[in-house]
Every structure is written in structure tokens, then in C-alpha cells.
Amino acid sequence: MATPLTADRLVAALRAEGCTVHEVPGWRSNNRNHKGKWGPVHGVMIHHTVTGPGVDVVGLIFRGHSTLPGPLATGCITKDGVVHLTGNGRANHAGGGDGDVLQAVIGESYKTRPAAPTEHDGSAGAVDGNARFYGWECENKGDGKDPWPRVQYDAMVRATAAICRSHGWNARSGIGHLEWSDWKVDPRGIDMADFRRDVDELLAHPAGWSPGATYTVARGDTLWSIAASKLGNGNRWREIATQNGLKNPDDITPGQKLTLPAK
Ligand SMILES: [Zn+2]
Structure with missing residues (x-):
């Protein structure tokens, strides 16, 4: 009521x-x-x-x-x-x-x-x-x-x-x-x-929240290249590393799924 x-x-x-x-x-x-x-x-x-x-x-x-x-x-x-x-x-x-x-x-x-x-x-x-x-x-x-x-x-x-x-x-x-x-x-x-x-x-989240997209790592990708192509700014690679708990940013392999922050 x-x-x-x-x-x-x-x-x-x-x-x-x-x-x-x-x-x-x-x-x-x-x-x-x-x-x-x-x-x-x-x-x-x-x-x-x-x-x-x-x-x-x-x-x-x-x-x-x-x-x-x-x-x-x-x-x-x-x-x-x-x-x-x-x-x-x-x-x-x-x-x-x-x-x-x-x-x-x-x-x-x-x-x-x-x-x-x-x-x-x-x-x-x-x-x-x-x-x-x-x-x-x-x-x-x-x-x-x-x-x-x-x-x-x-x-x-x-x-x-x-x-x-x-x-x-x-x-x-x-x-x-x-x-x-x-x-x-x-x-x-x-x-x-x-x-x-x-x-x-x-x-379940604060108002205005957006679900992040999922990205599947392809051969030749780097976190920088993913951030540049998907978020429009290569410098945002650190956000992807943090969000996915990556200790070593070079440690991504083809086929791995990453969640991306909102664009
Ligand atoms: Zn109706």
C-alpha cells in the first residue's frame, strides 16, 4: 500500500x-x-x-x-x-x-x-x-x-x-x-x-547503475587496446584490470571473458 x-x-x-x-x-x-x-x-x-x-x-x-x-x-x-x-x-x-x-x-x-x-x-x-x-x-x-x-x-x-x-x-x-x-x-x-x-x-545497485558489457579477449588484444576500442580511451585499462581482479595486466588470454565498466 x-x-x-x-x-x-x-x-x-x-x-x-x-x-x-x-x-x-x-x-x-x-x-x-x-x-x-x-x-x-x-x-x-x-x-x-x-x-x-x-x-x-x-x-x-x-x-x-x-x-x-x-x-x-x-x-x-x-x-x-x-x-x-x-x-x-x-x-x-x-x-x-x-x-x-x-x-x-x-x-x-x-x-x-x-x-x-x-x-x-x-x-x-x-x-x-x-x-x-x-x-x-x-x-x-x-x-x-x-x-x-x-x-x-x-x-x-x-x-x-x-x-x-x-x-x-x-x-x-x-x-x-x-x-x-x-x-x-x-x-x-x-x-x-x-x-x-x-x-x-x-x-540491487544504486540508482543510475548500468550493467557493464562483457568482452571476450581476442588474439593480439591488450588491456590498452580493449579500453581504447570499447571505452574510447586506452588509459582506462586500469579500470578493466581492477574490475576483473587482474594482478598482472599482461595476463590475459584469448577466450577469456572480461567485464567492462560503463562507457
Ligand atoms: Zn495494455
Whole structure:
């Protein structure tokens, strides 16, 4: 149980987590709070937008459309990895869903996935998700073929971690729409168990941390040449030596795996 973050706290949390944030003009007063409760909040829900190139997807999530008024989410995460804030409060994104899933999210009690939902918007036992979940609408056609660029996926993980960290939640408080409603398939192409593992990895480190890349040593490499090509500065070879516990910097062999510091 948690009180929703203020707009300022949400922006600060997203920036601290390393997100690129764009505040859509008017987002701070854009919500559906006049239609129902907002909070207490229990989690974050991930969606795909079902939009392709050429659509003003951020405007769509801000305003909604003829049959579903906006905001349609807390924010829209576009393919370039920008988090566009579109709604501050209750938004039309989750709809009705499964109360058992809600309890599993509140308790953060499930293993890799909550039990499959058996409710949906309008079903007899459905509970209101719009009051209880922040929502990230993520730009994707949702056809199972449209790729999720690395920069966008990274922003989705960070934006979810930012909210979880602010509330003291773990990654089990982040679910996909398909885990909430048996009518839904989004976010198609994202395995939510993998997604939560990536959120938890961020939460195990200070805000803004990035996992270092792994590099496999090739014949002829030196730490200096690796630092020059992968980090843009040969003098950073010492960081690689320290991070990998190398006592003798010449002591690397082809096939050896090194973790690299952030670029
Ligand atoms: Zn959805």
C-alpha cells in the first residue's frame, strides 16, 4: 500500500534511474481522478501501444481517442528510449483484472510469474486496475514481429525500477497487461519474467547503475587496446584490470571473458 508519487518525485526518480524524461505540456494535471480512485498504488503495468511509424503516439497516450479518453498511461516510452510523461494520476490503461493477481503483486509473493489471470475488464469478479497501477505504454505494433530496440527496453526497465525503488517495492510489483487480464496479450515479445530479473538487477545497485558489457579477449588484444576500442580511451585499462581482479595486466588470454565498466 502506498501513496502515489507526486509529479516532482516521479520526475526525480526517473532521472536518478538514468531515464531520459520528456514532460508533455499539461501532463501534471492530466488524469481521470474525477472518474474514480487513484491510489493506494501497488504496482506498475507494462503495455504495447499497437502503433507503427507515423503515428503521434505520445499525443495519443496523452489525449486518448474517441472511445477511450486519455490519459492512457502515466507515460509513453518511445522506440528511441525517451520516457514521455503523459498522465499524473488515474489513467485508462489497466482496466478490470484479476484480484488474485493484485494480491500476488501486493504481497510480492509469487515466484517468476503470478498465476494466470481469469478476469478481464467487465467480467463479474474483475477489480479496478486503473486505481492501483502506474502504466507505461510502450511504442510497438504488438504484432509479434516489431522489434523492441535495446534503448527502449532499457528505458522500460529503468522507468519501472524508478517507481519500484521509490516505493520500496521489488520487481514483482511490475507486471504485463497480459498478466492482469485474460483478454490481453501485451507487451507482446517481452518475457515479463526476464523483464523483472532485469528490474531487480537495477534495484540491487544504486540508482543510475548500468550493467557493464562483457568482452571476450581476442588474439593480439591488450588491456590498452580493449579500453581504447570499447571505452574510447586506452588509459582506462586500469579500470578493466581492477574490475576483473587482474594482478598482472599482461595476463590475459584469448577466450577469456572480461567485464567492462560503463562507457
Ligand atoms: Zn495494455
